Amino acid sequence: MSPSRALLGLATVTALLATVGGATPGLAQAPAPAPDYTITAAPAATGPEIADTMYGVFFEDINFAADGGLYAELVRNRSFEFLPVDNPSYTGLTAWTPGAEGGGAGTATTVDDDARLNGRNRTYLRLALTNPAGGRYGVTNSGYNTGFALTRGATYDFSVWARSDAPAGTPLTVTLRDSAGQALAAPVSLTVRGDSWTRYPATVTATRSSDAGRLAVLAGGTGTLRLDMVSLFPRDTFRGRPNGLRKDLADKIAALRPGFVRFPGGCLVNTGSMAGYDAASGYERARAYQWKDTVGPVETRAANKNFWGYHQSYGLGYYEYLQFAEDIGAMPLPVLPALVTGCGQNRATDDPALLRRHIQDALDLIEFANGPATSTWGRLRADMGHPKPFGLTHVAVGNEENLPEEYFANFGQFREAIAARYPDIVVVGNSGPDDQGATFDTLWAKNKAANVAMVDEHYYNSPAWFLGNNKRYDSYDRNGPKVFLGEYASLDNKLINSLAEASYMTGLERNADVVKLASYAPLLANIDHVQWKPDLIWFDNDESWGSTSYQVQKLFMTNVGDRVVPSRSTGKVVQPKPITGAVGLSTWATAATYDDVKVTTPEGAVLFSDDFSGGAGQWTPVEPRGAWSVVDGAYRQSDTAALDTLVKAGDITATDYDLTLKATKQAGAEGFLVAFGVQPSGELYWWNLGGWNNTQGAVQKGAGGSKEIVLAKPNTIDTGTTYDIRIEVRGTRVRLFLNGAEWGSFTDDQVTEPFAQVITRDDRTGELIVKVVNAQDTPAVTRVDLGGRKVAGRARMTVITGDPQEQNTRSAEPIQPVTTTVGGISSAFTRTFPANSVTFLRIRECS
Structure with missing residues (x-):
């Protein structure tokens, strides 16, 4: 090793030791940086007890979380109950394709009549078979996403409820194939005997792996064959339970x-x-x-x-x-x-x-x-x-x-x-x-x-x-x-x-x-069927991955502790900014007209004005949605199906101003929306009048594509009535007027605290768990005072950190916890917590 490398390594070690309060004997120490933050723990764990049930999970069948998700059934529409009442695109044969082999022939229809399986499982599949000798006719199911996820050597439990009017019974062949029709398992043969509903089980073993499997159920002979509840379950469900849960998803939960x-x-x-x-x-x-x-x-x-x-x-x-x-x-x-x-x-x-x-x-x-x-x-x-x-x-x-x-x-x-x-x-x-x-x-x-x-x-x-x-x-x-x-x-x-x-x-x-x-929500999302985002765990038909929030939730949920150790922290906070930016007009499932838009100072100076007599050239769409045009000297959005049709204009830099305009609902489910403080980053405020199916008004604050409610109250907007709207902005305080009467007000002077901490004690292990969140782009040099407690000099540290805009996806999961053992721990020590990080230190108390 060269002398320069040795010196460089020694300097690096010295710097690292200094970050945790350690020292290198015989070396001059640079002055420790002044801490940005301090954490001071009370001498005794006198805070509230934390129940074992503190953190849990919330399951809702959203984003195909149940069928096609946690529920391990591989067959989609197994009982032929998909109907237009569920979704206009559905039919009784959704996910099923009729077909023939070996010259087979027949017809496949879904039926709800007196021959049904029972009063609740009403729709079934009727196959009218006209097969020649050796021919087969039936249906193939494509499953969810790209198809069935099958693993070579794995066992799958097939079953079907069936009845046949053929005197000698109807031969049935069950096969697994890929999307190209190539076999994924040896075919299984059954015979359906008798014209009363009977359950027929079988076992299938995959000979090849695939994420695009298909289940084919083909019948020979002639006559009428009725099928219902066509099912295929992996034998390897969570805990091996029949009618069970998909193992990888249940394991993650x-x-x-x-x-x-x-x-x-x-x-x-x-x-x-x-x-x-x-x-x-x-x-x-x-x-x-x-x-x-x-x-x-x-x-x-x-x-x-x-x-x-x-x-x-x-x-x-x-x-x-x-x-x-x-x-x-x-x-x-x-x-x-x-x-x-x-x-x-x-x-x-x-x-x-x-x-x-x-x-x-x-x-x-x-x-x-x-x-x-x-x-x-x-x-x-x-x-x-x-x-x-x-x-x-x-x-x-x-x-x-x-x-x-x-x-x-x-x-x-x-x-x-x-x-x-x-x-x-x-x-x-x-x-x-x-x-x-x-x-x-x-x-x-x-x-x-x-x-x-x-x-x-x-x-x-x-x-x-x-x-x-x-x-x-x-x-x-x-x-x-x-x-x-x-x-x-x-x-x-x-x-x-x-x-x-x-x-x-x-x-x-x-x-x-x-x-x-407390429970984060929602829990699960099928990547191809998303009604809501964010979600904790994502999946397709054969893979699953935890979001960044999954990793954070898991860290908290597996390191709760039994009691809070009271502590306080000091440090910098982020002060609120005045509300400035463009103004906007929008609709949601509604047609509406706007006119006489004006922004003035409190003294009356005009900052922006548009009566649309010269067109709508000052306005630009935030997203290309809706059908905006100038009609009879006013600006109209006429598409009642379009959502979030925001257009914006102006750039108001003044901190005190009044926005006035006229708005008229023409038709549709809701009312209209007026935005202010619209920033290029997507941050905005909008006054939503007649929202939630024309039952509620609210001011919503948007950031990063999401919106939170700042103020809400019951509200209805009448079709054809012109409303006078005035929004008075004074720095961070806003007053809202509808037809001259004050409708509501709010002050958005919330201080943002990017640094947060809590300390709990795990009675079983005798450890303090110091939990620190640094949600900013700079490291946080922090002095930690454990209230005079005697503690071990080393601790187990788990850190989650990375680019704040990063997310875990199917192709990569870059945000993961990293656990190491660190030294330099004492009753009072200094540690630098990384930018954009969550850090847990488990510190053992000594008697």
């Missing part, structure tokens, strides 16, 4: 070690119709989710339209959810409809009998989960394979209802009935769809007045919101209802979003006496 599983939604729980089951005419598709539709033998379960625009088979039902929660050691937390719709639908039942039936369904659910095997619903659970009770302790009623009076009246009846029969069950209420606003305030007041034990909050916001709201729960009433943060996420899947969530989670832990449960 289990690796989080969740304390609870919230299921089955979400918006799909309390949307759809409020009709009941009618055995004579058949159940109504698109009705509200009802747990009884999802239990019992899979061939008898109902089908339903999914709120997110596709078909639900309910093969993954309440029994499977409860079983999965038990398998991964998590508390089950089902959510039941309160007979008040949410998620923009805003309807409440006026049928007392229907409400009573749903309340009885809630009582029956608790019996299904907890009742003895001798009870009615406990017996069904036992018959399904689980004689022992599941031990249900919590039930949530309702999800994101925006009709607080109607919701809470129904919730009270559910709660009273459950308490009378099952007093130990915690009944969870909710606070509506937003983190603030009239509905939020009303429902929190009602929950508190009624001594509700726990309230479910939901919000999806920008990274800036999470970085500015770390102290949200510091001021919550310690004697009021506890918080269940059932759905939250920063609205994208980049590392910067995950860092903001991590910063916020330190505040959740610090307030563990108030926040008892």
Whole structure:
């Protein structure tokens, strides 16, 4: 080694030791840099206890999370129940292709008649066979995404319900092929005998691997063959359970070690119709989710339209959810409809009998989960394979209802009935769809007045919101209802979003006496079928990968600790900026007209003006959406199907100004939107009038393609009425006027805190867990004072860091935790935390 290399190495070691408070004997030490931040721990772990259920997962059948996702069934539309009511593009033969081999002939039609399998599984496949000798005719299923994912040597369980009117029976051949028709397994032969529904099982072993497999079911002979519930399951499901879960997805969820599983939604729980089951005419598709539709033998379960625009088979039902929660050691937390719709639908039942039936369904659910095997619903659970009770302790009623009076009246009846029969069950209420606003305030007041034990909050916001709201729960009433943060996420899947969530989670832990449960949402997304983003785990038909938020959530969920060690930190914060930028006009599923747009200073000087008498040359589309044109001297967007049709103009640099204009709704589902503070980066504010199907107005703040609600209240816009709009901006304070009356106001003076920390103690290992989030582009030199504790000189350190705009994808997962052992730890030490990082230090206390 050359002397220069030796000196360079020594200097590097010296610098590294200095970052952790170490020193190199016999060497002159450069002065340690002044810390940017300090963390000071209290001498004793006197903070709140943290329950084992602090962090959990929320499963909703969105983004094809169930069928084609966590539910391991490979056949798409296995019971031929896909119908236009589910999605206009669906037919009974969606994912199926009729075809013949060896000169075979016949016709394939889907039928709903008296020969059906049962009253709920109504549609089946009828094959009219006219095969010559040796010919075969049938159907091939293409599965999800690119096809079936098959592994060489793996075993797959096939089954079909069938009946045949051929006197000698109908020979059936089951084969697996790739997209080019080449065999992926040896064919299996069955014979369907008799004209009554019978289940025919078989086992298939793949001879080649493929991610584009197909299942072909071909029949010989003549006559009528009826098929239903055509199924193919990998034998290797999670825990080897029949009708089970896709192993790689379930393994990723289990690796989080969740304390609870919230299921089955979400918006799909309390949307759809409020009709009941009618055995004579058949159940109504698109009705509200009802747990009884999802239990019992899979061939008898109902089908339903999914709120997110596709078909639900309910093969993954309440029994499977409860079983999965038990398998991964998590508390089950089902959510039941309160007979008040949410998620923009805003309807409440006026049928007392229907409400009573749903309340009885809630009582029956608790019996299904907890009742003895001798009870009615406990017996069904036992018959399904689980004689022992599941031990249900919590039930949530309702999800994101925006009709607080109607919701809470129904919730009270559910709660009273459950308490009378099952007093130990915690009944969870909710606070509506937003983190603030009239509905939020009303429902929190009602929950508190009624001594509700726990309230479910939901919000999806920008990274800036999470970085500015770390102290949200510091001021919550310690004697009021506890918080269940059932759905939250920063609205994208980049590392910067995950860092903001991590910063916020330190505040959740610090307030563990108030926040008892928290779950990121949504959990799963099929890369080819996305209704919502962000999502925690992504997948296609054969691969899965964790987002950057998955890695951050996993780090927190597997390093919770048992008690908070009170600590405080000091350091720099980011101050808010005045609201400046372009002004904008937009519509959402609505046609509207705008005129006389003007921006003036408080003294009356004109900063921008357009009455459209000379056309619309000052305006540019943010995205090429909608049909904008000048009509009769006004600017009109005429496409009622177009969403987010934002156009912008001007560049307002003044910090104090007034925006005035006239707006008229011409037709469509909603009202109109007026934007201000529009930045080239995509940041903006817009006043959404007549949003959410013309039921609510709101000011939304957008950043990075996502929008969070700043202010919300009920609001309706009348078609054909011209509204005078004035938006008064004074730095960070905004007042909004509709037809001369003040509609609302807000001040966006939130301070952003890019540095956050919390310390917890793991009683089992005797370790302090120092958790530090540095969500900025510069390293954070930090002095850590552990309150005089004696600690080991080395610690286990896990760091997640990288480009804040990076994300994990199918092709690469660059954001991963890195765990090392570091020295230089003492009761007080200095450490430099990397830019854009989450760092966990597990430090062992010494007696």
